Amino acid sequence: MLDFIHPLSDDFRNIYFIEGERNGNYPFSHSLLIGNYLIDTGISGTRIKKLNKQFQINTAILSHWHEDHISGNKLLPNSNFICHISDKLPIEDIEMMFPYYKVEGTDAGKEFRVLFEMFGMKNTKISKTFNDNEIINIDDHLKIKVIHTPGHTAGHCGFYEINSKIAFFGDIDLTRFPYYATIDSDLVDYENSIDKLKNLEIEIAVMGHKDPVFGSSNIRVELDKFKSVIFKRDERILSNLTERKPIRPIDLKGKNLIYKRYTYNFEIISELVMIEKHFDKYLKKNLITTQDNGYILN
Ligand SMILES: [Zn+2]
Numbered sequence: 001m002l003d004f005i006h007p008l009s010d011d012f013r014n015i016y017f018i019e020g021e022r023n024g025n026y027p028f029s030h031s032l033l034i035g036n037y038l039i040d041t042g043i044s045g046t047r048i049k050k051l052n053k054q055f056q057i058n059t060a061i062l063s064h065w066h067e068d069h070i071s072g073n074k075l076l077p078n079s080n081f082i083c084h085i086s087d088k089l090p091i092e093d094i095e096m097m098f099p100y101y102k103v104e105g106t107d108a109g110k111e112f113r114v115l116f117e118m119f120g121m122k123n124t125k126i127s128k129t130f131n132d133n134e135i136i137n138i139d140d141h142l143k144i145k146v147i148h149t150p151g152h153t154a155g156h157c158g159f160y161e162i163n164s165k166i167a168f169f170g171d172i173d174l175t176r177f178p179y180y181a182t183i184d185s186d187l188v189d190y191e192n193s194i195d196k197l198k199n200l201e202i203e204i205a206v207m208g209h210k211d212p213v214f215g216s217s218n219i220r221v222e223l224d225k226f227k228s229v230i231f232k233r234d235e236r237i238l239s240n241l242t243e244r245k246p247i248r249p250i251d252l253k254g255k256n257l258i259y260k261r262y263t264y265n266f267e268i269i270s271e272l273v274m275i276e277k278h279f280d281k282y283l284k285k286n287l288i289t290t291q292d293n294g295y296i297l298n
Pocket of ligand 1: 152
């Protein structure tokens with residue numbers, strides 16, 4: 001067996017954790033192989049070719065549209081590609097990713113362009129879309145349930161193999177960095193999606209950018225920790241708001257409220273978009289009110 005292909009369970013011999021290059025750190029990500037269905041294709045070009053040779057991937061299930069989860073699509077010429085309807089557009093037309101990240105015409109956009117060229121990113125034809133709770137039948141024993149978990153992107157999905165209780169969380173990735181910085185991200189949805197995963201009985205969780213977590217109680221603890229990162233960001237952002245002086249998200253640009261330091265221009269834009277998502281959440285929860293083009297605490 002190749003050294004990046006790891007069996008996950010003695011009882012389910014055809015389910016494997018597929019480790020992404022550089023331990024699944026961006027611009028790579030981890031995958032889950034169930035039969036010859038592969039969830040996400042960002043493990044690296046070399047690895048995806050080796051994997052396909054050994055398992056002849058029939059269908060690639062895409063958790064969401066982000067480049068680090070779909071970069072290997074073009075190396076699976078005999079595979080079908082399926083995803084949630086809400087994420088289809090930027091997968092079929094990767095140029096849409098630039099406005100989705102709000103980086104069109106910026107230095108950050110140039111950084112992205114370099115990455116896209118490095119990966120040889122190409123458009124992917126989606127053959128079928130799926131919805132929440134849909135069952136993808138692999139064989140008599142393996143059935144994947146789609147768990148729509150919007151927030152990271154609008155069509156972000158987790159997947160749950162019903163018999164093994166092995167799940168794929170995509171970019172509800174249990175790292176220290178929840179990410180919701182694209183125009184289709186939504187923070188309230190993101191928090192609800194974390195709770196949705198918490199309510200499932202999961203034995204093994206595989207994520208896009210972290211090692212698998214074993215045991216349902218450990219998984220719930222990790223989901224809570226992940227959510228608490230969002231609450232810490234809330235504290236930092238809200239501490240800048242008062243009941244008198246209106247503040248706009250742009251006033252908080254470049255203040256390291258989410259990124260401790262900025263390595264790329266892209267991160268300054270991402271941070272601002274995420275701060276806007278926090279403001280959207282405060283409006284929905286009636287914590288703030290608009291005043292003179294800004295916001296004050298209620
Ligand atoms: Zn992502």
